[in-house]
Amino acid sequence: MGITGMIYMVTMVFSLLVSILSSSTVGFDYFQFTQQYQLAVCHFNPTPCKDPPDKLFTVHGLWPSNKIGGDPEYCKIRNPRKRAKKLEPQLVIIWPNVPDRTNHTGFWSRQWKKHGACGYPTIQNENDYFETVIKMYITEKQNVSRILSNAKIEPDGKSRALVDIENAIRNGTNNKLPKLKCQKKTRVTELVEITLCSDKNRAHFIDCPNPFLPGSPYLCPNNSIRY
Numbered sequence: 001m002g003i004t005g006m007i008y009m010v011t012m013v014f015s016l017l018v019s020i021l022s023s024s025t026v027g028f029d030y031f032q033f034t035q036q037y038q039l040a041v042c043h044f045n046p047t048p049c050k051d052p053p054d055k056l057f058t059v060h061g062l063w064p065s066n067k068i069g070g071d072p073e074y075c076k077i078r079n080p081r082k083r084a085k086k087l088e089p090q091l092v093i094i095w096p097n098v099p100d101r102t103n104h105t106g107f108w109s110r111q112w113k114k115h116g117a118c119g120y121p122t123i124q125n126e127n128d129y130f131e132t133v134i135k136m137y138i139t140e141k142q143n144v145s146r147i148l149s150n151a152k153i154e155p156d157g158k159s160r161a162l163v164d165i166e167n168a169i170r171n172g173t174n175n176k177l178p179k180l181k182c183q184k185k186t187r188v189t190e191l192v193e194i195t196l197c198s199d200k201n202r203a204h205f206i207d208c209p210n211p212f213l214p215g216s217p218y219l220c221p222n223n224s225i226r227y
């Protein structure tokens with residue numbers, strides 16, 4: 001092999017490595033659809049919420065994620081189509097900036113840039129990101145408040161067993177396991193977030209692969225979870 005052949009080989013191997021590395025840093029293999037309980041968000045927010053919260057689970061974000069390894073963030077934007085203004089009336093209801101309702105758009109664009117752009121090609125562009133979340137919450141009935149309410153679990157501040165919350169969610173997600181986040185203040189543990197997981201094409205629900213582990217401040221106990 002001549003010197004040109006050598007250079008060619010080295011270049012090929014190098015560009016193959018670069019493409020493997022970069023695809024693994026931007027790749028994802030499932031989606032987390034995370035909703036937050038407004039009352040608890042305000043209890044645990046470092047600064048007080050400017051407006052009173054509703055007793056509702058509303059969207060935190062739709063996050064392309066990896067079963068093993070880190071989740072992608074701040075990916076390159078492949079298709080520049082922006083969020084249409086006409087989506088805003090629905091977004092304000094299902095995806096409010098709970099601590100600061102004067103700045104919903106700041107919250108939405110942060111979520112899009114940090115997470116949404118990494119969902120390509122399932123998520124085509126910024127407009128598609130927001131349309132998809134509206135479709136999931138409303139048309140596909142992934143409204144967690146409603147799923148809990150279907151199982152007679154209402155936001156009345158009572159203590160619940162973890163298994164009752166999980167089973168209520170399973171009934172709305174083809175019997176798949178959600179991911180739950182709890183937080184504790186002065187010995188009372190509150191339900192803060194519920195995440196529904198689906199495959200990377202958003203075709204089916206899956207069991208959420210990465211629960212909070214023992215030792216995490218967000219681990220939900222088996223009993224006495226306030227909602």
Ligand SMILES: *[C@@H]1O[C@H](CO)[C@@H](O)[C@H](O)[C@H]1NC(C)=O
Pocket residue numbers: 103105106107110
């Ligand atoms: C709204 O939020 C964005 C993103 O966090 C921030 O950059 C911007 O300064 C905020 N705007 C106001 C008026 O608070």
Ligand SMILES: *[C@@H]1O[C@H](CO)[C@@H](O)[C@H](O)[C@H]1NC(C)=O
Pocket residue numbers: 093094138143145146149
């Ligand atoms: C979500 O479900 C709750 C509880 O049933 C309901 O009050 C709320 O209006 C629903 N949100 C939407 C946008 O349908």
Ligand SMILES: *[C@@H]1O[C@H](CO)[C@@H](O)[C@H](O)[C@H]1NC(C)=O
Pocket residue numbers: 150151152168171172
């Ligand atoms: C299960 O889901 C169905 C359909 O949404 C609902 O009518 C029913 O009340 C739910 N049952 C429980 C136990 O959650």
Ligand SMILES: *[C@@H]1O[C@H](CO)[C@@H](O)[C@H](O)[C@H]1NC(C)=O
Pocket residue numbers: 222
């Ligand atoms: C919580 O419940 C799970 C499943 O039933 C069980 O494996 C685990 O040991 C329980 N944890 C505690 C601290 O009781």
